[in-house]
Amino acid sequence: MTKRKLTRLLLNQLTASACLLCFFGFPALATQLSFNQQNQKLHYVWSDAEQTRHQITVDISQTQFTLTTFQRYSPKLMQQALQQQAMQWFQQQKKTDVLLKRERIGLNYELQITGPDPKQVREITNALRQQQNQAYQDYLTQHHFQIFKNFSNQWAVKPNHTAIALLSQADVAPFVNAFKPLVADKTEAEGIELLLSFIQSIPYSALGADKTQRGTGFSPPAQLLINNQGDCDSKVTLMASAMMQLYPNRETIMVIVPGHALIGIDLPQQGNQKILTVQGRDYVLAEPTGPANLLLGKVDNGSAVAIAQQQMRVEKFIKPASAQ
Structure with a gap:
């Protein structure tokens, strides 16, 4: 297809942005014990998979946010x-x-x-x-969009997750600074698992959903943290953006399956952790969406089936030049 024909097709035929609908049932729920915002400080209390209580306070009073809203396509x-x-x-x-x-x-x-x-x-x-x-x-x-072919082999538009994760580095910095003391004495895998539990505990929201349609929205990382809600691709983008600063030597990918998104991290596989090999590199998979306390390397059955059937798209999150 020529560039001219593709542009014309997109201009005239696209009727909605691509949406990642994360409606998976989980038996065990992640727990956010409390959230409040006062005097430009965000205070979170949550419990991890072992029911250990954690808390952080994120001071956003000095932050000049780059991206706090995202307009639906x-x-x-x-x-x-x-x-x-x-x-x-x-x-x-x-x-x-x-x-x-x-x-x-x-x-x-x-x-x-x-x-x-x-x-x-x-x-x-x-x-x-x-x-x-x-x-x-x-x-x-x-507007931070990109075109792609969806699982119905149709051209569509979706948020440019990798660009948004990179653009949100300064927005996420206050959260990362607040989170660092919690992982200072932990191994890399333990720290990533704690980050995973925090994001899982944030209430799930099918952004843009109402009685007649499912969610078609997206929250960039800053908006997700401030509003304390997000869907699957929003949570994956937040985790990838935070990983760029917490663990800059680790590469991350977004794995998109029909109706859902999860993350992959190039950690060494431990035990029977679920991994995905992309261009010769192994990525341990994780489910930031919640509300399940799924540990690092554990994925939802629907995700596992889709990946096994090669019903997936993989996007690599690009790290800042200073971290490469």
């Missing part, structure tokens, strides 16, 4: 923004002998160039298409 809003940019671009060309019209074709509006000279119309039309292609790519980047 809307093809209609995206198309309106791109067409407005295209009209501004056309006005800058100062072509008095051709016209730019916004015409309704089916359920969509498209821009059409008209004029007396067919050659000039073709030239301006091609230039406009190039401008729209670039504007579309810029729109995805600026």
